[in-house]
Amino acid sequence: MSTPISASLSLEEGAAHLTALLRDSARMDDFPLPLQELWQAQAAQAHLQQLFTELRHKEDWKYTPVDFFRLPWALGQVELLGPSSFESALAPAERVAPSETLPALSSFPTPASPWEALVMGASLRAHYRVSKQGHVSWNFAGKGGLTTQLLTVSLEPHAEGEVWLNPQGEGFMIVRVHLHLSFGAQARLYLPTYLKAPNTYLYIILSAEQEAESRLEGYDLTAAVSWKRLEVKVRLRGKGAVAHLLGAARVGLGESMDYAIRVEHAAPHTESNQLFKSLVYPEGRSTFQGRIFVHRQAQKTNAYQSHKALLWDRKAVAYSRPQLEIFADDVRCTHGVTTGFMEGEILTYLRTRGIPEAQARQLLAQAFLEEVIGRVPHEGLQEAARRWIEA
Amino acid sequence: MLSIRDLHVEVEGRPILKGLTLEVRAGEVHALMGPNGAGKSTLAAVLAGREGYEVTGGEILFEGKNLLELSPEERSYAGLFLAFQYPVEIPGVSMVQFLRAALNAHRAAAGLDPIEPPDLMRHLREKAALLKLDPSFLSRSVNEGFSGGERKKAEIFQMAVLNPKLAILDETDSGLDIDALRIVSDAVNALRSPERAFLLITHYYRILQHVKPDFVHILAGGRIVRSGGPELALELEEKGYEQLIGA
Numbered sequence: 001m002s003t004p005i006s007a008s009l010s011l012e013e014g015a016a017h018l019t020a021l022l023r024d025s026a027r028m029d030d031f032p033l034p035l036q037e038l039w040q041a042q043a044a045q046a047h048l049q050q051l052f053t054e055l056r057h058k059e060d061w062k063y064t065p066v067d068f069f070r071l072p073w074a075l076g077q078v079e080l081l082g083p084s085s086f087e088s089a090l091a092p093a094e095r096v097a098p099s100e101t102l103p104a105l106s107s108f109p110t111p112a113s114p115w116e117a118l119v120m121g122a123s124l125r126a127h128y129r130v131s132k133q134g135h136v137s138w139n140f141a142g143k144g145g146l147t148t149q150l151l152t153v154s155l156e157p158h159a160e161g162e163v164w165l166n167p168q169g170e171g172f173m174i175v176r177v178h179l180h181l182s183f184g185a186q187a188r189l190y191l192p193t194y195l196k197a198p199n200t201y202l203y204i205i206l207s208a209e210q211e212a213e214s215r216l217e218g219y220d221l222t223a224a225v226s227w228k229r230l231e232v233k234v235r236l237r238g239k240g241a242v243a244h245l246l247g248a249a250r251v252g253l254g255e256s257m258d259y260a261i262r263v264e265h266a267a268p269h270t271e272s273n274q275l276f277k278s279l280v281y282p283e284g285r286s287t288f289q290g291r292i293f294v295h296r297q298a299q300k301t302n303a304y305q306s307h308k309a310l311l312w313d314r315k316a317v318a319y320s321r322p323q324l325e326i327f328a329d330d331v332r333c334t335h336g337v338t339t340g341f342m343e344g345e346i347l348t349y350l351r352t353r354g355i356p357e358a359q360a361r362q363l364l365a366q367a368f369l370e371e372v373i374g375r376v377p378h379e380g381l382q383e384a385a386r387r388w389i390e391a
Numbered sequence: 392m393l394s395i396r397d398l399h400v401e402v403e404g405r406p407i408l409k410g411l412t413l414e415v416r417a418g419e420v421h422a423l424m425g426p427n428g429a430g431k432s433t434l435a436a437v438l439a440g441r442e443g444y445e446v447t448g449g450e451i452l453f454e455g456k457n458l459l460e461l462s463p464e465e466r467s468y469a470g471l472f473l474a475f476q477y478p479v480e481i482p483g484v485s486m487v488q489f490l491r492a493a494l495n496a497h498r499a500a501a502g503l504d505p506i507e508p509p510d511l512m513r514h515l516r517e518k519a520a521l522l523k524l525d526p527s528f529l530s531r532s533v534n535e536g537f538s539g540g541e542r543k544k545a546e547i548f549q550m551a552v553l554n555p556k557l558a559i560l561d562e563t564d565s566g567l568d569i570d571a572l573r574i575v576s577d578a579v580n581a582l583r584s585p586e587r588a589f590l591l592i593t594h595y596y597r598i599l600q601h602v603k604p605d606f607v608h609i610l611a612g613g614r615i616v617r618s619g620g621p622e623l624a625l626e627l628e629e630k631g632y633e634q635l636i637g638a
Contacts, residue, residue: 344442349479352439353493353549354467354500363492367483367532 063287063319064229064258068172068201076144076171078124084139084166086190086380093134093153093161096127124149130185135162141169152178155185155214163189165204170197177206181214183238191220192381193228194388201227212238212267219376220247220276222257223388229258236263236270236298247276248372250365250389251284251316258287259307265298265331274305277372279365279389282315291323292333299328305335310368312342312361365389392417392454392588393438393557399448400430400437407433409613410449415557418585422599422624423592425610426632431592432476434610435561439473440466453557467493468500470556474546474563481533486545489533490515490552497553518551521578539566547578558582559590564598576601596628611636 052069055061124147128136136153155161159182167173181187193202202225208216220230234243249257263272278286288307309318320337342364350360366389373385393415400408407430415421425431437444438451440463451458453469461469481489494514495505506514515529522544534542543563550558560579564572579589579602591604599607599621607623608615609632616636617623627635 343479346479346481348441348463349475349481350489350493351463352441352467352473352475353489353553354464354496355489355492356464356496359492359496363484363488364481367481367488370483 060260060289063285063289063321065227065256065285068199068227073172074145076142076147078140078142078147078149078169078173080124080126081139081141081168083137084164086164086166086192086378086384088135088137088162088164090133090135090160090162093128093130093136096129096154126151128153130155130159130161132156132158133160135164137164137166139164139166139168140173140175142167142171142173143169144171146172146174148174148176150176150178152180153187154180155182155187157182158184159186161185161187163187165189165191167193167195167202170195170200172201172203174203175205177204179206179208179216181208181210181216181241183211184213185211186215187217188377189216189218190376190378190381191218191222191230192384193220193222193225194384195225199226201225203229203231205231207233208235208243210234210236210238210241210243213240214238215242216244217377218243218245219378219381220245220249220259221373221376221381221385221388222247223250223385224252225255225257227256227258229260231260232262234263234272235266236272237266239267240269241267242271244273245275246273246372246375248369248385249276249278249286250369251278251280251286253281254283255281256285256287260287260289261305262291262293263303263305265292265294265301265303265328267295268297268299268301270298271302272304274307275372275375276307277369278307278309278318279312279368280309280316280318281312284312284316286316286318288319288337289321289323290335291325292335294324294326294328294331294333296327299330301328301331301333303331303333305333307337308368309339310342310365311340314341362390393590394452395434395449396451397449398434398437398446398451400433401445401447402433402443406447407613408437411610411614412449413608413615415588415590417556417588418583419606420583420589420591420602420604422604422607423590423610424594424607424624424627427594429610430613431610432561435473435476435559435592438466438471438559439463464496465500467553467555468497472550472553472555472558474543474550474558474560476561476563476565478534478542478546480535480537482535484533486529486531486533487511487515490549493549493553515552518548521551521581522548523574524548540568540571543567544571544575547575551578551582556586557588557590559592561592562594563591564593564595572598573601596624599624609636 052066055066138151153163179187210216222228232245236243243263247259251257257278259276261274274290276288280286286309290305290307292303292305294301305322307320311318318339320339322335322337324333324335326333342361347357347360351357369389373382376382395411395413398408398411423431446459491511516526534545567575604621607619607621609617
């Protein structure tokens, strides 16, 4: 199956080869080790440079600062940590050999991007299966530079699962997550990010395939990270599948938070909801690109999308780009985007009641993000998120 | 308590108040009436410390202190309260959160510890009852989705909670139906005391039938052109501004 790899393979050849391998076998185990080594040692650095050049011309990266790609990134190490402070009531999920979950990943209808190839050479990979009930506690710490990891979770019919993606550490961490929800499966995905280390960059690429009657809930809570991009691609391919994606971000001084969300309705009677809110401090930057794509056959789709940005003052920046592509005629799709400053009128009103401006702003900031935080079905995480906003 | 002397105020370079003088003592209720554009709301805004108003002359003393040197929050701590003509919505902030923050800021300014939650709730419920407000009102976001009448009641409720020395009611009676007007008037009357003064800014005589003023002033062209007792409001009601002051 696997052809021997020459160490003199060019970057492009390496990527093509890797992609072909994935398509053919979809078995990570078949990878010849030399390729991974080659990939890690040689290609990653050059890859980033190439990506930097390419991405600046890509529409969905247009508003995202990517200058840090050009830093001389060394390949770092990523390790799995013990359970986080966020405990799950569910038992740990079963860790399985990659070949048992990878077909789901390789069938995902995204073109093999350079990113995918980079992540395929990930130093840390794991595959889980949830048969009835189970949770995956993925607490990781990157250090020493650029790290990549790959996590796939497969939920069997009617299974109930929780996935915690809890980053620690530093550097440029690229995390590729794929979820497969079989018929009637339910998954909750928690993405808390609170990284106080300076110059920490987190790129999460999440894809989810949902069969009929499955339900996915995703909760992103972000504060104190230099740069974060959450890319989500959800495909509702079975009748009655439901996806709810929520996010609340506190984008601090000089930070950048980027949501790139795509929900694809590929079957009738599917439902999706995107609710994202970004509170942007001076010299912070928020980007939201949300897309709802409704296929011709996805009649009776119910889709909702909302992004709200609240800007601290005129030195804060927010870009919002809601997109709807609808090819079915009997659907309900609504979307709304608002971007506004903390209003002088409201601040004055609060001050006339004795509340000093700093406190008035804090009150408005908390109230703004509470709409999302209040819906997170985990009290401990709710409390943590409220503390992060105050910080 | 409040001494306004020869006050001149401009908005975007346009003179609005042109030498307004007014003296309000503790325990008194003053009604300030006048045609549209006379400068009534400008006066309220300047007293509360809202932005966008430039004082070009005169002075305002509140209990002997130069009011114009105080920030809006300091004016509040000093005992001044403005019931807004158009109260803003504060999405996501409940009335309880809002008033807890306000009360505790007042307490901190006075060197007191934050209020205990049970005491806070008792205090708020008691004042809500004064305005005949449903207790659920306390957990709703401030003014969000409130009707015009509810907003006005909410302003008077806040006044009752914060217990000011001087309350300025900027057209609080506008937009109230008869029942709401009675509730608001009763609350104001209940809060009248020898230590507290009111300045009622209004277009209409009807609130003055419920809340009897000690003095009535007519503001026109940026200054007070006539002052008198309650009978002046009645005279105004009968004759109108044009006949009374030639405005």
